[in-house]
Amino acid sequence: MVEIEHLTKTYGTQNAVDDISFTAGKGEIVGFLGPNGAGKSTTMKIATGYLPPSAGTVRVAGHDVQTESLAVRREVGYLPEHNPLYLDMYVHEYLEFIGAVHGLRGPGLRNRVAELVRRVGLSREQNKQIGALSKGYRQRVGLAQALLHDPSVLILDEPTTGLDPNQIQEIRELIREVGHDKTVIFSTHILPEVTALCSRVIIISRGKLVADSPVAELAARAAGETVVRAEFEGPVDTARLAQLPGVRGVEAGPGGTVSLRSAPGTDLRGAISRLAAQEGWVLLGLRQEQQSLEAVFGELTK
Numbered sequence: 001m002v003e004i005e006h007l008t009k010t011y012g013t014q015n016a017v018d019d020i021s022f023t024a025g026k027g028e029i030v031g032f033l034g035p036n037g038a039g040k041s042t043t044m045k046i047a048t049g050y051l052p053p054s055a056g057t058v059r060v061a062g063h064d065v066q067t068e069s070l071a072v073r074r075e076v077g078y079l080p081e082h083n084p085l086y087l088d089m090y091v092h093e094y095l096e097f098i099g100a101v102h103g104l105r106g107p108g109l110r111n112r113v114a115e116l117v118r119r120v121g122l123s124r125e126q127n128k129q130i131g132a133l134s135k136g137y138r139q140r141v142g143l144a145q146a147l148l149h150d151p152s153v154l155i156l157d158e159p160t161t162g163l164d165p166n167q168i169q170e171i172r173e174l175i176r177e178v179g180h181d182k183t184v185i186f187s188t189h190i191l192p193e194v195t196a197l198c199s200r201v202i203i204i205s206r207g208k209l210v211a212d213s214p215v216a217e218l219a220a221r222a223a224g225e226t227v228v229r230a231e232f233e234g235p236v237d238t239a240r241l242a243q244l245p246g247v248r249g250v251e252a253g254p255g256g257t258v259s260l261r262s263a264p265g266t267d268l269r270g271a272i273s274r275l276a277a278q279e280g281w282v283l284l285g286l287r288q289e290q291q292s293l294e295a296v297f298g299e300l301t302k
């Protein structure tokens, strides 16, 4: 569990993080979104104990990041945005070194490293030097390192940036898997990634929290309106469509296309097809459009 209360971080006169509060519980995968410079990395560095806050508190598994930093480091696995790996170390050697730092020894250490190497998909690369690995494989080493001591909280700063589409899928799968029994907070600029992985999304903009909501709810809430695009064989009487219950607006497009707007959560498709049958209009297609998370994000971070 991660509990952030009134967190503020000031660099000089700039509030990089400005009075942010949120809680993430066990089994939750929380997507942390925000434009460049919003304060995501700063929040994550504070939550992992790498930076002190200017004001406010952060507790990880009940431990305060400032007064109980050793306990926090036991509970948290962290993949920084620019993962500082030792390039001249071998994958195995590096992970054993990290495991030893966490107090693992002997067969326990060797078994744990072998297990992580397998889980993150590094089996074929494990005897290479880190400097010889591609970006995707280095990222996997970073993830293995973050997971090695079996932390209850995982904080990942843009874990899929720079990876190819296959690698992105694999890393997402791994995050989903570990997310069952841990608290995972990860930052990303890829909005579909949030929809694919997260139960919840937190959006910050210029250091302030602008949304904390279930992903589906956010898209619905900010959508404001539901849009149905109907295509008829030829132009139809839009005034008849405008009289349907719940319709807020009707716009005729080229040919027989018409857009109908209604309140969020309403579905006009049944009523449209019944009216078409009644009026003898040939209905070629009906498509309900969800307001995209991109549009919501743009709206909230303007």
Ligand SMILES: Nc1ncnc2c1ncn2[C@@H]1O[C@H](COP(=O)(O)OP(=O)(O)OP(=O)(O)O)[C@@H](O)[C@H]1O
Binding pocket: 011, 016, 034, 035, 036, 037, 038, 039, 040, 041, 042, 043, 081
């Ligand atoms: N060490 C520092 N000294 C001064 N200002 C800093 C420092 N680190 C970050 N900042 C500033 O704090 C703000 C928040 O930065 P942060 O890296 O947390 O944003 P971010 O949301 O992670 O951005 P990105 O998506 O680009 O990684 C930015 O304006 C940044 O320039």
